[in-house]
Amino acid sequence: MSDASPTESRLPSRAKRSFLQTLELDTRLLGMIGAFVLVCLVFNLLTDGRFLTARNIFNLSIQTVSVAIMATGMVFIIVTRHIDLAVGALLATCSAAMAMTQTAILPQVFGLELGHPAIPWIAMLVGLVTGTVIGAFQGYLVGYLMIPAFIVTLGGLLVWRNVAWYMTNGQTIGPLDPTFMTLGGINGTLGATLSWIVGLVAVVAACWALWSGRKNKIAHDAPVKPVWAELTVMGVVSVAILGFVAILNSYEVPTARLRRLFEARGEVMPEGYTEVYGIPYSVLLLIAVAVAMTVIAKKTRFGRYIFATGGNPDAAELSGINTRMLTVKVFALMGALCAISAIVASARLTNHSNDIGTLDELRVIAAAVIGGTALAGGIGTIYGAILGALIMQSLQSGMAMVGVDAPLQNIVVGTVLVAAVLIDILYRKRMGAKS
Numbered sequence: 001m002s003d004a005s006p007t008e009s010r011l012p013s014r015a016k017r018s019f020l021q022t023l024e025l026d027t028r029l030l031g032m033i034g035a036f037v038l039v040c041l042v043f044n045l046l047t048d049g050r051f052l053t054a055r056n057i058f059n060l061s062i063q064t065v066s067v068a069i070m071a072t073g074m075v076f077i078i079v080t081r082h083i084d085l086a087v088g089a090l091l092a093t094c095s096a097a098m099a100m101t102q103t104a105i106l107p108q109v110f111g112l113e114l115g116h117p118a119i120p121w122i123a124m125l126v127g128l129v130t131g132t133v134i135g136a137f138q139g140y141l142v143g144y145l146m147i148p149a150f151i152v153t154l155g156g157l158l159v160w161r162n163v164a165w166y167m168t169n170g171q172t173i174g175p176l177d178p179t180f181m182t183l184g185g186i187n188g189t190l191g192a193t194l195s196w197i198v199g200l201v202a203v204v205a206a207c208w209a210l211w212s213g214r215k216n217k218i219a220h221d222a223p224v225k226p227v228w229a230e231l232t233v234m235g236v237v238s239v240a241i242l243g244f245v246a247i248l249n250s251y252e253v254p255t256a257r258l259r260r261l262f263e264a265r266g267e268v269m270p271e272g273y274t275e276v277y278g279i280p281y282s283v284l285l286l287i288a289v290a291v292a293m294t295v296i297a298k299k300t301r302f303g304r305y306i307f308a309t310g311g312n313p314d315a316a317e318l319s320g321i322n323t324r325m326l327t328v329k330v331f332a333l334m335g336a337l338c339a340i341s342a343i344v345a346s347a348r349l350t351n352h353s354n355d356i357g358t359l360d361e362l363r364v365i366a367a368a369v370i371g372g373t374a375l376a377g378g379i380g381t382i383y384g385a386i387l388g389a390l391i392m393q394s395l396q397s398g399m400a401m402v403g404v405d406a407p408l409q410n411i412v413v414g415t416v417l418v419a420a421v422l423i424d425i426l427y428r429k430r431m432g433a434k435s
Helices: 004-023 027-047 054-079 087-107 121-142 147-166 178-184 192-219 227-249 255-264 281-299 301-311 313-318 323-349 360-370 382-402 406-434
Strands: none
Touching: 027 382, 054 087, 054 227, 054 281, 054 301, 054 323, 054 360, 054 382, 087 121, 087 147, 087 323, 121 147, 121 178, 121 323, 178 281, 178 301, 178 323, 192 227, 192 323, 281 301, 281 382, 301 313, 301 323, 313 323, 360 382, 360 406, 382 406
């Protein structure tokens, strides 16, 4: 029998594989996006269309920022085969330090009252220094004293949570500086015009990055996608960015809130006046962190050392990488990101509370793992961690809107985490079998 028929029967599947390979689409990323879309559609159905409203998408975006920022740092931690269970407690300590700086230290010691232009920046600097120093200290214990990261950060979870409690005497500290609170979300947004400008700049930057990457491959004689495939990817990215901006710009500021703002300025709101929120400052901060962490991961020696160490620590050390100092740097970076998340979290709440950051270690680790970071080390992506954080927040927000009790929400989140790890193991086995 001729083998023509079997060959022809394989043509359709080969064509499909060729199309995906031509576009160079990450099938795992596509699966995560599909899971996110499915979650949104299910909750939108269960909430009678309230989940996918502009208001809820706006709230979802600002609720995701704090965990997503820390998840980008957790990628580096897990890639180097460590774990950090203290991120939520460290966030609380940084938040307490910044709150006390604004409401007690600066007013009482230096005579700077809330509203002074220097207060928010000094407070943020204090928070960044606090987080970086504590992170570096934990990294020193792991890297140089060889104490397992699990034990160091488990101890840190207990220590720093209660350090924050003693710093504030167990009290809620607030209100915070008005400028500081603009980084929390709803109190600081770009408005419609600036949001469109930022969106267009982001589209140009994304397209430029894709095209420059193509030119770089050509310069090094590496295979590249056809021009039509490159343009297709650019088009999809552009539509996604501008669509997100359009959704946020469709959320109008409530009339009652606008009226209070006009009254606070001693003015009368014009009849029929409307205003939209646009992109929150906190979302811009997350985008900046994501871009910076992606550049570190892909374009710097530090990033290459992180993934090399995670892939094979012994080989990395034998090749001359100072893996001990690298550990200190990775944990210090994680501490700095905890401080940035503390800024966003406390600004969104407009105060520091004792329970701030509680269970964030679960959410951050889950976001990184759901996003494709391998617990065995060596593999992980920044955009995957952010998407994982968005999926986690969507699950929690959707369950809250449906009326699911908090204990059951945690059960679902824990189940999803275990399922994500199982899917990741099966996916890597399948890819390994194919290769």
